[in-house]
Amino acid sequence: LPISRMQEGGAQREQGTNSNLLSGSSSMSSLGALQASLAPIISLVYWAMLSASTIGPGTITLMAKGGADYGLYLAWTVPLASITAYVVYEAVARMQIEADRSLGGALFSHFNKRDEDASSTKSAAEPSKAHKILGAPSGTPMVSFFVAALVVISMTLLECAQIAGMWAAVDYYYSASEPLYSIIRGIVTAVLCILVTIILFSGEIDAISKGLGLIVMVMVVTFGISAGQIGADVEELFIGFEPTLPTGSATVALGMIATTCLPINVFLTSSLAQGLPLPETRRGILFSTIVTAVLSLLIVIVGTGDDLDEGEEFDLSNLARTLKKSAGSTCEALFLFGLGAASLSSGLTVAMGAALACQSLLSGLDDPDAHNKPRTASGAEDDLMRGSITERMSQRDESHADEDALLDLLPKKEPWAANGWRFRGLILFQLIVSFLVVMSGLNTVGIIVLSQVFGGVLLPTLCFCLLICMNDKETGVSQSRTQNGLLLMACTVLTGLAVYSVAGGLCDGVALVVVSSLSAILTFIAGLSIVLKGEERGSNIHEGEGDGDDAEIARAQQA
DSSP, rough: HHHHHHHHHHHHHHHHHHHHHHHHHHHHHHHHHHHHHHHHHHHHHHHHHHHHHHHSSSHHHHHHHHHHHHHHTTTTTTHHHHHHHHHHHHHHHHHHHHHOOOOHHHHHHHHHHHHHSSSSSSOOOOOOOOHHTTTTTTTTTTTHHHHHHHHHHHHHHHHHHHHHHHHHHHHTTTOOTTHHHHHHHHHHHHHHHHHHHHHHHOOOOHHHHHHHHHHHHHHHHHHHHHHHHOOOOOOHHHHHHOOOOOOOOOOOHHHHHHHHOTTTHHHHHHHHHHHHHHHHHHHHHHHHHHHHHHHHHHHHHHTTTTTTTTTOOOOHHHHHHHOOOOHOHHHHHHHHHHHHHHHHHHHHHHHHHHHHHHHHHHOOOOOOHTTTTTTOOOGGGOOOOOHHHHHHHHHHHHHTTOGGGGGGOOOOTTTTTTHHHHHHHHHHHHHHHHHHHHHHTTHHHHHHHHHHHHHHHHHHHHHHHHHHHHTTTOOOOOOOOHHHHHHHHHHHHHHHHHHHHHGGGGGOHHHHHHHHHHHHHHHHHHHHHHHHHHHHHHHHHHHHHHHHHHHHHHHHHHH
């Protein structure tokens, strides 16, 4: 009797459960339909993080300064930088999706194999003290160290610019005499640095950056209203799209390109693209690139309305007053709020991006060969091997290895783990330097311009490294001739402009043109040889595969 009652109760519960499942499935289907309809918007908001990391005090300052000092004659830098940004970010994302490699990992693998091929004997060298401190395997190529050093220097300067931009937004509404002014500046700057540290160490950067990414849209509206009030001569704008460098404008032009195609986004794009389909990733990169380009061009137009007196230097407060005069106090307040929010967003991504870049460049985690390198007894931090502990212990039991070797079977902590002291230490280093630089009272615009010019030197370096990796067939990424051509032209133009800007303090006139042109020509020849060698290796691989297939067919026919 109890069993029969339990069966009846079970049947009733099953019937109720089925009805609940039906109603639940209908609600789930409606929820799924809603999510499917919102998926494209959510994807674009996700990729707005790329715009949020790009749009900061650097973009606002350099674009407005270019418009204020040279009118629309440097407007050509915006489409050039935007095309470069899409080409570079798309290539990096494709490498991550197709080959599960970041630029740092691919660079590590390429030059590591090259160094091994150049040496006749392959030994498991014990890592030096410098390698252990930097968390790098003993086989880390020098190119990885060089690029990592450039990234750290460039991103530290850029982080100084972000903190200075946040302080400039506060400083616009606050004025006091010394020493009270310095005390307030120190307190506010320290609070800003602590805020960035807390957000980064809490791991909530994604949610906050998505919210701050929406601020970019607010700034587009703000500068759009102001640009509409100021107006722009269409004919003059088209003339501005013709590449030309007015006297003394090379440094500003290089900074305008570097702030639109931000070098650190090369590493952030890899992180954002993990696990995503390529078409969606391309749409997201295109969206962020277009938003950045539109906002940059609007800022240039607004900058032309900033009437500077003769000998007067451009300042962010001038831009705020221009917005107030052209579009009202509401736009002025929105601009300052957007400046602070964009500085915070960029400050988060720049600090984290530098650590991600070093993680990618120095740890070799993307290099499959780095995981299989033999490990010496004293080289614990040089071991990046991963795998099942149970499986490897069983292998040890079968081989009857000595008991001390069992320690080698345990997984080792990643040297550049996100919660490790190297990763977090680099973030703290950037913020401490930023605090000291802002406290020193250096000119905000000068700090920002210096950071972007150094970024302009780093950008062609990363583009050339990307060209090398994309044409390494062992990387496993498809690269068409059109994609190679666009990337090669970006390397050539950016190298020539970087040399022209940097060498301007050493020479001028014909000598400067010759040096910069020669640098661009040598870059083009070197890049072209890399592309041709890559195509030759690819054809040899295909021919070898074809010969292997023919041999297999012949053996099958003979059998």
